Amino acid sequence: MTSRKLDRDFYARGALEVAPELLNKVLMAPDGRTGRIVEVEAYRGADDPGSHGFRGPTRRNATMFGPPGHLYVYFTYGMHWCANVVAETAGVAAAVLLRALTPLDGLDAMYAARGPVARRDRDLCSGPAKLTQALGIDGALDGSNLITADRSVTIVDDGTPPPPDPAVTLRIGLTNGADLPWRFHVPDAPDVSRR
Numbered sequence: 001m002t003s004r005k006l007d008r009d010f011y012a013r014g015a016l017e018v019a020p021e022l023l024n025k026v027l028m029a030p031d032g033r034t035g036r037i038v039e040v041e042a043y044r045g046a047d048d049p050g051s052h053g054f055r056g057p058t059r060r061n062a063t064m065f066g067p068p069g070h071l072y073v074y075f076t077y078g079m080h081w082c083a084n085v086v087a088e089t090a091g092v093a094a095a096v097l098l099r100a101l102t103p104l105d106g107l108d109a110m111y112a113a114r115g116p117v118a119r120r121d122r123d124l125c126s127g128p129a130k131l132t133q134a135l136g137i138d139g140a141l142d143g144s145n146l147i148t149a150d151r152s153v154t155i156v157d158d159g160t161p162p163p164p165d166p167a168v169t170l171r172i173g174l175t176n177g178a179d180l181p182w183r184f185h186v187p188d189a190p191d192v193s194r195r
Contacts, residue, residue, distance in 0.1 A: 003026065003156040003157065003158040003159075004156060004157055005146070005147060005149065005154050005155070005156050006025065006069070006146065006147070006154075006155050006156070006157060007069075007147060008067075008068060008069050008147055010069075011068035011069040011085065011086065011087050011146070011147075012068045012069070012087070012088065012089060013068075013087060013088070014044075014087065014088060014094060015042035015043060015044055015087045015088065015094040015095060015096050015182075016042045016044075016182065017087075018042070018085065018087040018096055019040045019041070019042040019096045019182070019184050020040075020162055020166045020184045021162050022037050022040050022085065022096055022098075022155070022162075023037055023038065023039075023040065023162040023163060023166055023184060023185070023186050024036060024037065024038070024160040024161060024162050024163065024186065025037050025155050025156065025157055025158075025160075025162075026104065026155065026156050026157075026158050027098065027101060027131075027135070027153075027154075027155050028149075028152075028153065028154050028155070028156060029106070029135040029136055029137060029152075029153055030136065030141075030151065030152035030153055031106065031109065031136065031152075032105060032106050032109075033105060033106030033109050033110055033134070033135045033136065034103075034104045034105040034106065035101025035102055035103050035104055035124075035125050035131065035134075035135065036101060036102040036104055036160070037098060037100075037101055037155070038100050038101060038102050038185055038186040038189035038191050038192055039098075039099035039100035039183070039184070039185035039186070039189070039191075039192045039193060040096050040097060040098060040099055040183070040184050040185070041096065041097040041099055041171045041172070041182055041183045041184075042094075042096055042097075042182040042183075042184075043064075043084070043093075043094070043095050043096070043097060043182070044093065044094050045065075045092060045093030045094060046093070048177050048180070049176035049177040050171060050174040050176050050177025050178065050180065051093060051095075051177065052064055052074065052093070052095075053065065053093020053094070053095075054093075054176075057093070060074060061074070061093065063086060063142055063143045064084070064086060064093045064094070064095050065090070065091060065092070065093050066086060066090055066143070067086070067089075067090045068086050068087050068088055068089060068090075068094075069085075069086065069145065069146050069147040070085075070086045070143055070144060070145055070146060071083055071084070071085065071086070071137075071141055071142065071143065071144040071146055071153060072084040072085075072086050072095050072142065072143075073132070073137060073138065073139055073141050073142040073144075074139075074142070075139060076129075079129075080128075080129035080132070080133075081129065081132040081133070081137060081138045081139065082097060082098075082128045082129060082132060083097075083098050083128070083131070083132050083137050083141075084096060084097050084098065085098065085146065085155065097128055098128060098131060099127065099128050099131075099172075099183070099185070099192075099193050100125055100126050100127060100128075100130075100131060100185070100189075100191050100192050100193045101124075101125035101131045101134075101135075101191060102125070102189060102190075102191045103121055103124045103125055103134070103191075107121065107124070109136075110124045110125070110134040110135070111124070113133055113134050113135075113136060114130065114133055114134050118134075121191075122190055122191055124191075125191055126191045126192065126193050127193040128193070137153070141153055163186050163187060165187070166184045166185060166186065166187065167184065167185045167186070167187045168181050168183070168184055169181060169183045169185075170182075170183060171183045172193065172194055
């Protein structure tokens with residue numbers, strides 16, 4: 001089956017609609033490294049205290065308030081990059097954090113990028129910071145247009161449907177908004193960050 005890039009209509013919906021439908025889509029990095037999305041978390045703006053958009057736009061979160069179908073990449077804990085897919089519409093903060101991938105292509109490059117901490121395939125992309133490191137995603141890709149692949153990063157549908165009954169849990173690692181069940185993952189996928 002031929003892969004097709006997701007269009008603007010796919011992304012131009014609420015984060016809680018987009019998030020579970022991103023499961024089993026394929027994230028493609030600029031140099032050919034790819035992974036199947038198996039875990040995500042939805043984030044919204046003013047009604048979501050766990051979101052970067054909760055207090056309004058800043059220079060750091062500007063991409064999150066931009067048009068849907070872009071990549072919002074931010075630096076956290078002074079050491080890690082995290083990648084999000086922007087949803088909704090311009091001016092509304094909504095994004096889906098990519099939490100885990102199943103590696104598909106470019107595993108040698110992923111192992112090289114992850115270094116000695118990666119001893120098995122499951123160690124490559126089983127967390128938001130791991131997957132960005134494994135795929136070479138950093139702040140230079142913030143604002144990338146996933147629809148046009150202007151910086152050679154995109155998300156495609158290769159014909160694998162999202163799971164009919166995704167696992168739904170609370171989001172991970174939050175103090176505020178930790179009570180919202182907005183984390184979705186492919187049941188039994190070995191690469192999810194946490195069961």
